[in-house]
Amino acid sequence: MFTGITRGTFEVTRIDKAPDLLTFEVDLGENLSAGLEIGASVLIDGVCQTVTGIAGPRVRFQAIRETLDRTTLGDLVEGGRVSVERSARVGDEIGGHDVSGHVTGTGCVSQVRREGDVCDVRIEVPDAWMKYILFKGFVAVDGSSLTVGERSETGSFTVHLIPETLRLTLLGDKAVGDRVNVELDPRTVAIVETVERVLAQREGSAPGGGEDR
Numbered sequence: 001m002f003t004g005i006t007r008g009t010f011e012v013t014r015i016d017k018a019p020d021l022l023t024f025e026v027d028l029g030e031n032l033s034a035g036l037e038i039g040a041s042v043l044i045d046g047v048c049q050t051v052t053g054i055a056g057p058r059v060r061f062q063a064i065r066e067t068l069d070r071t072t073l074g075d076l077v078e079g080g081r082v083s084v085e086r087s088a089r090v091g092d093e094i095g096g097h098d099v100s101g102h103v104t105g106t107g108c109v110s111q112v113r114r115e116g117d118v119c120d121v122r123i124e125v126p127d128a129w130m131k132y133i134l135f136k137g138f139v140a141v142d143g144s145s146l147t148v149g150e151r152s153e154t155g156s157f158t159v160h161l162i163p164e165t166l167r168l169t170l171l172g173d174k175a176v177g178d179r180v181n182v183e184l185d186p187r188t189v190a191i192v193e194t195v196e197r198v199l200a201q202r203e204g205s206a207p208g209g210g211e212d213r
Contacts, residue, residue, distance in 0.1 A: 002043045002085050002099040004138075004145025006168050007032055009081040013058055020065040024076055025058045028084060033057045036086070041101070043085040046143030046181035047071045048101025071103050072142075072179050083142050083169050097138040097145050099183060104129065106179045107141075110156060119161040119172050120149070125182060127155040131192055132184045140183040144169050 010032070014025040026044065028036070036042075036059060040051045047067060053060035068074040076082070111122035123141065125133070130153060133139060137148050141159060150158035159171075166172035174180065 001088050002048070002101055002143070003088050004085070004097055004099040004140050004143065006083045006085050006144050006165075008084065008168050009170055010084050012076050012078055012080050012082060015076060015078050020068075022063045022068060022073060022076070023052075023060065024063075024073075025053075025055075025060045026082060026084065027058050029057050032084065032086065033059055041087045043083075043087070043099070043101050043143045045072060045082045046099075046101065046140055046183060047073055047103055070105055071181050072106055075179070081170060083144065085143055097140075097185060098187070099140045099143065099145060100186060101143070102183065103181045104184045105182060107182045109174045109176055109178045109180060111158075112174060112176060117163045119166055120158055121161060121171060121174060122150075122156055122158045123180060123182070124156045129182075129184060130155060130157075132189050133157050134188060137188055138185040140181075140185075142169065142171060142180050143183075144171065 010029065011027050012024055013027050016023040033054070036051060036054060038051050038054060041048050042051060042059070044061060049061040049063065051059055052062050063073045107123040107125040109121060110124045113120040130151065133148055133151055135148055135151050139146055139148055139157070144165060146159040148157050149160040161171055
């Protein structure tokens with residue numbers, strides 16, 4: 001489990017590609033890699049990845065085809081940077097919201113607007129997701145816990161990025177057309193789907209709602 005509070009951006013130092021497997025290394029630095037063990041979970045651009053090797057501050061991960069098809073990890077390049085968060089520990093302060101690292105899918109940046117120190121980014125997503133994306137609700141973009149500042153009914157939402165978020169993430173560097181990893185708030189998804197199921201059951205049991213006999 002993660003909190004969506006990115007610890008910073010770190011360099012991808014090596015990439016090895018196989019037909020259905022991507023192996024990559026990230027230099028997490030001495031501070032972030034301290035105490036890390038093989039088998040631990042780390043959030044890479046919002047994707048929960050298992051540590052498969054450690055060589056000093058360089059940490060190795062592997063992404064299978066399912067992950068590559070659903071996320072942006074297949075676009076990684078050596079020398080590029082990724083946003084990183086270590087998994088939450090009992091007693092840690094929860095500054096964001098519960099993030100699992102199980103990405104729903106990718107969205108596409110459709111607008112970037114800067115006004116002073118603030119950057120607004122609009123992201124297009126499938127229309128079917130919009131019932132789970134609420135005004136002032138939570139969403140994770142590339143692993144960062146963000147508040148929905150604006151939303152439309154036609155498949156887009158906007159997040160407002162403060163200077164601290166811009167400093168610790170890559171979101172301020174995004175351009176129109178770039179893909180980002182999106183994880184819907186699991187609690188919102190559970191509530192919406194539960195309400196829909198209950199309403200459907202009530203409609204089905206209402207007088208006249210059954211099958212003709």
